[in-house]
Amino acid sequence: MxxxxxxxxxxxxxxxxxxxxxxxxxxxxxxxxxxxxxxxxxxxxxxxxxxxxxxxxxxxxxxxxxxxxxxxxxxxxxxxxxxxxxxxxxxxxxxxxxxxxxxxxxxxxxxxxxxxxxxxxxxxxxxxxxxxxxxxxxxxxxxxxxxxxxxxxxxxxxxxxxxxxxxxxxQSDPPRYERVEIVAAETPAEQPGTMVALDPTKPVIAPQPPAIPNFLSRADSKAPVGSMKGLGRSLFGDYLFAVELAGTLLLVASIGAIAIAPRREEGAL
Amino acid sequence: MSVPFGPEEIRILLVAAGLFVLGAIGFVTRRNLILLVLSAELMLHGVSLSLVTFGKIHQNSEGQAFTIFVLTVAACEAGLALSLVLSLYRKSHSLDIRLWSELRESDVNPPDQGESLPAAVSTSAYDGIPKLTPAGVAPVGTAGHP
CATH class of the missing domain: 1.20.120 (Four Helix Bundle (Hemerythrin (Met), subunit A))
Structure with missing residues (x-):
């Protein structure tokens, strides 16, 4: 200090x-x-x-x-x-x-x-x-x-x-925060032309999507940070359920506000 | 891909922390119900600014998406707080929060005993308002222990 x-x-x-x-x-x-x-x-x-x-x-x-x-x-x-x-x-x-x-x-x-x-x-x-x-x-x-x-x-x-x-x-020196290196996680590419024999005793596992959390929120050259397109992709792609929940929250809050506010027959301010 | 995290971002984060701190001071010190709610909104501004800056540092839109949710919750909070303030004002005809100091738990001292408290609202004003139930268990041997 x-x-x-x-x-x-x-x-x-x-x-x-x-x-x-x-x-x-x-x-x-x-x-x-x-x-x-x-x-x-x-x-x-x-x-x-x-x-x-x-x-x-x-x-x-x-x-x-x-x-x-x-x-x-x-x-x-x-x-x-x-x-x-x-x-x-x-x-x-x-x-x-x-x-x-x-x-x-x-x-x-x-x-x-x-x-x-x-x-x-x-x-x-x-x-x-x-x-x-x-x-x-x-x-x-x-x-x-x-x-x-x-x-x-x-x-x-x-x-x-x-x-x-x-x-x-x-402002600490050396900084206590870490620089975050954003590395695109890549799926191991299958070698082209190789055939994989299916084992009939094992269940077939569908190929998993690449392990990038919230992949629609990442900025790229088409949708840079802060653009309407990038924000819309993030909101309605990664956070679609949260958007629906936010709408529900607004509805509940408006109902609650109407319920709490004084009635007209209770007397005005 | 290196992440830009330089003095520009640090000072924006410090401004955000300052906004939060100012809102906290206002929330604790002021006695007007409306100013209390506005101070809470100032704290939310600080948090939003931090989130946007974090999103810029990480080069993705998540910070701004979260800020939109913060905005949503702030709008809900403002509406609810307004109706609560109106409901309280109709009973006490004042925006002073000290009038409602009886809402505290019964074993907590009244605020700022050195100053003469304003006359609290009449007890009939508390009708229909839920009371806090006493929390915890009284120690054995005290009067409150069953």
């Missing part, structure tokens, strides 16, 4: 600054009006930038580099401001920012379909309905319980120690 801290001072500094900024911004036990949020935002953003700078130099080109910095800072900064916002409406809007930036990171990781699907599901459905509920429930603005938070210090300490340990594992 000491060597990691010496080799990556920017990461450690970033984590500490980020935690300080978050603790500064969190709604306090008292009203917290004495702390200006701008200072906390500056500390947290400085911590975030230092944290990313500690991740090492990358070899990508300038455009994707700029996009990574913008989206990563937006996602994590939006997350910080979401969990520390005193008004839940602003919290939901910061969550929308974090979602959009996460979708940008999806695009960088060659997942354009997922980015679009996530934006549609979250921005189009989740955030809008939650904003409806907030505005319906808190018509007089932020309530008193939004000005307080509970167990901030233990939660932040544990969470940032967890994050630091993950950074330590990911």
């Amino acid at each position: 000491n060597s990691w801290m010496q080799q990556h001072p920017a990461t450690v500094l970033g984590l500490v600054l980020w935690a300080i900024g978050l603790l500064w911004l969190m709604p306090g036990r008292k009203s917290g009006a004495s702390r200006t949020p701008r200072t906390g935002v500056l500390i947290a953003v400085a911590g975030l930038l230092s944290f990313f700078a500690g991740c090492g130099k990358s070899n990508s080109d300038l455009a994707s580099e700029v996009m990574f910095w913008v989206f990563a800072t937006g996602a994590l900064g939006g997350g910080v401001l979401m969990i520390s916002s005193r008004n839940p409406v602003y919290g939901a809007l910061w969550f929308a920012i974090a979602t959009l930036c996460t979708c940008g990171l999806f695009m960088l990781q060659s997942a354009p379909f997922l980015a679009a699907a996530t934006i549609i599901v979250y921005a189009g459905a989740v955030i809008v309905t939650f904003l409806f509920v907030i505005m319906l429930a808190q018509q007089s603005g932020a309530a008193g319980y939004d000005q307080r938070s509970q167990q901030v210090w233990p939660a932040s300490l544990g969470a940032f120690v967890f994050l630091g340990s993950m950074a330590m594992v990911l």
Whole structure:
């Protein structure tokens, strides 16, 4: 751990600054009006930038580099401001920012379909309905319980120690992860032209398919990673039963939501 | 075939871990029911980003396929959580989670004893809500032992 801290001072500094900024911004036990949020935002953003700078130099080109910095800072900064916002409406809007930036990171990781699907599901459905509920429930603005938070210090300490340990594992030198060599498993090819005598006493065993797990999910030149074709082959080839199960799950969840939600005759909100 | 696993992937994984951690902090510390659900969704974003990155590292579509299932479950969870929140709000007319601290097990201390708790909802609000049965067996010789 000491060597990691010496080799990556920017990461450690970033984590500490980020935690300080978050603790500064969190709604306090008292009203917290004495702390200006701008200072906390500056500390947290400085911590975030230092944290990313500690991740090492990358070899990508300038455009994707700029996009990574913008989206990563937006996602994590939006997350910080979401969990520390005193008004839940602003919290939901910061969550929308974090979602959009996460979708940008999806695009960088060659997942354009997922980015679009996530934006549609979250921005189009989740955030809008939650904003409806907030505005319906808190018509007089932020309530008193939004000005307080509970167990901030233990939660932040544990969470940032967890994050630091993950950074330590990911940045360890020599790396503790193993490079996975993807080797196409090949079936032993039958020698052409040889005849195999069938033994009538033994049952005839059908030739087994090649032992490649989830073979439709592998990327090739026709269906590269992230393309609609490759994703569709994976979903409706390897994971067809799981797709059917997911549809069943959606049906059950919608029935359950209708059953739990208040009836009209029980009185409106 | 070598697998690209460089600083780019490492920092994306760290961003994903950061999103997860922020969602966890928000889930533990905030008291608004809606913000609790949104924090859980933030944690799911972190997990999805990790899965997509793993899929890119391994050069297959499995990570993205799993992420679609995560998205499905997140949508189900959001719908169920919304109806639960509405059902709780109709009984307490507040989104404060502290009002429902009586839902804990009976032998657990109330949260954050230093602060004065808000008046809990009336006991009639708990009608029709399933209670947790006391778990485990009381040691021999104590009052709870049969």
